[in-house]
Amino acid sequence: MSTPNAPYDLVVIGGGSGGVASARRAASYGAKVALIESSRLGGTCVIRGCVPKKLMMYAAQFGQTLREGLQPGWQVAQAEFSMAQWQEAKGKEIDRLEGIYARMLENSGVETIRGHGVIKSTTEVQVGDRVLNTQRILIASGAAPNRSAFSGLELAATSNELLDLSTLPKRVGVIGAGYIALEFACILRGLGSEVSVFYRGDLPLRGFDESIRDRLVTAMKLQGIQLFPDTDFKSLGQQGALFELQTAAGVHTFDFVLNATGRSPNTQGLGLENIGLRTGPAGEIEVNKYSHTGIKGVYAVGDVTNRVNLTPVAIAEGRALAENEFNGKNLSVDHSSVPTATFTSPPIGSVGLTEEQAAKRAPTRVYETEFTPMKTKFSGGEQKTYMKLLIDDATDRVVGIHMLGEDSPEMIQLLGVLYTMGATKADFDRTIAVHPSSAEEWVLLRELTRKVG
Numbered sequence: 001m002s003t004p005n006a007p008y009d010l011v012v013i014g015g016g017s018g019g020v021a022s023a024r025r026a027a028s029y030g031a032k033v034a035l036i037e038s039s040r041l042g043g044t045c046v047i048r049g050c051v052p053k054k055l056m057m058y059a060a061q062f063g064q065t066l067r068e069g070l071q072p073g074w075q076v077a078q079a080e081f082s083m084a085q086w087q088e089a090k091g092k093e094i095d096r097l098e099g100i101y102a103r104m105l106e107n108s109g110v111e112t113i114r115g116h117g118v119i120k121s122t123t124e125v126q127v128g129d130r131v132l133n134t135q136r137i138l139i140a141s142g143a144a145p146n147r148s149a150f151s152g153l154e155l156a157a158t159s160n161e162l163l164d165l166s167t168l169p170k171r172v173g174v175i176g177a178g179y180i181a182l183e184f185a186c187i188l189r190g191l192g193s194e195v196s197v198f199y200r201g202d203l204p205l206r207g208f209d210e211s212i213r214d215r216l217v218t219a220m221k222l223q224g225i226q227l228f229p230d231t232d233f234k235s236l237g238q239q240g241a242l243f244e245l246q247t248a249a250g251v252h253t254f255d256f257v258l259n260a261t262g263r264s265p266n267t268q269g270l271g272l273e274n275i276g277l278r279t280g281p282a283g284e285i286e287v288n289k290y291s292h293t294g295i296k297g298v299y300a301v302g303d304v305t306n307r308v309n310l311t312p313v314a315i316a317e318g319r320a321l322a323e324n325e326f327n328g329k330n331l332s333v334d335h336s337s338v339p340t341a342t343f344t345s346p347p348i349g350s351v352g353l354t355e356e357q358a359a360k361r362a363p364t365r366v367y368e369t370e371f372t373p374m375k376t377k378f379s380g381g382e383q384k385t386y387m388k389l390l391i392d393d394a395t396d397r398v399v400g401i402h403m404l405g406e407d408s409p410e411m412i413q414l415l416g417v418l419y420t421m422g423a424t425k426a427d428f429d430r431t432i433a434v435h436p437s438s439a440e441e442w443v444l445l446r447e448l449t450r451k452v453g
């Protein structure tokens with residue numbers, strides 16, 4: 001067990017997903033651990049990311065079902081959404097979760113210190129007027145929204161402020177077409193706002209499978225979201241309460257503008273210069289597969305390393321580091337087999353290669369299906385579900401799975417297990433269907449759609 005006056009075995013800077021996971025795992029092996037957090041425990045995911053976003057998504061889905069998805073027989077006289085009431089409930093839930101984080105750290109024996117951590121040397125971290133001596137430093141300081149992609153963009157709200165709104169804006173302009181832009185565009189539309197999305201490329205969600213990107217465009221238009229691809233941004237201005245977005249094509253006026261042009265690693269004011277640690281091209285802390293920075297005893301995990309910026313990845317990186325340092329393991333995280341979900345409407349689930357990547361790699365069989373789910377059809381809806389399975393022709397192994405449709409985040413978690421295990425198309429084919437379900441389509445994909453590569 002640790003002794004009170006000895007140096008720390010590990011000082012963690014940042015109490016978000018990666019930092020908390022690493023600190024707790026290290027302490028479980030008897031390490032003396034301190035965790036420094038300058039804001040709220042839980043970090044981006046719990047306080048201003050995944051969790052409040054998903055709570056807002058539930059509210060939006062409910063609104064959408066009331067408007068468009070009522071099952072035959074139901075009559076709903078009057079339904080109203082109060083953003084203020086939602087905000088109050090959300091605030092309580094986040095407070096509750098933060099409390100759980102604080103207790104979990106305490107119960108694990110991690111010392112939590114409130115304040116801004118500054119690295120003074122490879123063995124010293126300052127917080128307030130305390131200097132902590134330590135054998136190892138873990139930087140898990142996360143990332144923050146970019147604010148200056150073009151002139152005036154700093155006037156716009158980011159996801160941080162959007163999640164704290166107490167009134168629903170009527171006309172919303174969204175800038176960007178990544179995860180955050182598209183999730184919030186669908187959420188705000190679901191709640192009842194008029195939403196316009198502006199982006200530079202021809203399709204949203206760069207990096208995703210093209211069949212999904214195409215169909216997401218159709219789905220968003222079906223909900224009444226206006227899309228402005230190939231936008232040449234000029235500036236954002238403000239006239240009283242209204243925002244004016246100037247693009248090469250003209251001026252658009254909104255009550256609220258969401259800047260979703262990406263996030264950058266939090267490295268300012270960390271004292272990296274004190275240990276000669278330079279950042280990479282995107283401002284990230286560069287690390288090897290074991291999250292080592294190259295400076296002895298200094299490590300980094302999560303968004304600050306800008307590898308795959310997702311909560312479960314930050315957690316896995318943080319835990320692997322603790323296992324290696326305090327439990328004699330030699331673990332690293334495989335960033336190529338991370339399943340991911342985008343909580344748009346409908347949501348997306350993906351794991352493995354896109355069709356474009358698979359075609360470049362080797363001959364690939366493509367199996368697709370597209371259908372209107374029973375529930376949607378019966379309620380008079382039009383939204384289709386789309387599924388794609390990519391199979392390496394030589395080995396029969398599944399190399400990519402992509403879905404746009406209800407429940408895809410839930411399905412992709414389990415499909416991710418199959419992908420990680422190295423399942424083959426024959427494994428899918430010999431699995432009996434669950435009927436009636438949408439998921440059964442995964443094991444009923446008999447006909448080859450095309451061959452690529």
Ligand SMILES: Cc1cc2nc3c(=O)[nH]c(=O)nc-3n(C[C@H](O)[C@H](O)[C@H](O)COP(=O)(O)OP(=O)(O)OC[C@H]3O[C@@H](n4cnc5c(N)ncnc54)[C@H](O)[C@@H]3O)c2cc1C
Nearest residue numbers: 014016017018038043044049117141142302303309310311
């Ligand atoms: C709107 C939004 C929605 C998201 N939705 C999802 C999702 O659905 N699924 C998913 O997997 N991921 C999602 N993400 C991404 C996910 O939140 C991040 O990948 C994850 O939180 C990264 O964890 P982290 O530990 O690296 O950093 P963070 O969780 O950001 O934690 C870093 C912590 O360090 C603290 N800190 C920074 N500098 C210092 C310092 N010098 N001293 C002390 N403390 C410091 C910060 O206050 C912060 O609490 C979302 C992100 C956003 C913004």
Ligand SMILES: NC(=O)c1ccc[n+]([C@@H]2O[C@H](COP(=O)([O-])OP(=O)(O)OC[C@H]3O[C@@H](n4cnc5c(N)ncnc54)[C@H](O)[C@@H]3O)[C@@H](O)[C@H]2O)c1
Nearest residue numbers: 149176177178179180181260261262263309310341342343
């Ligand atoms: N469901 C999830 O898992 C989830 C949800 C939200 C966020 N996240 C994580 O958070 C990360 C950050 O999300 P994000 O949406 O902020 O970033 P992103 O990188 O996914 O998207 C940024 C968008 O901004 C655009 N952009 C960048 N620079 C621009 C400029 N100068 N002018 C105009 N447009 C510009 C890009 O083209 C892109 O469309 C994601 O990569 C993801 O890892 C995950």
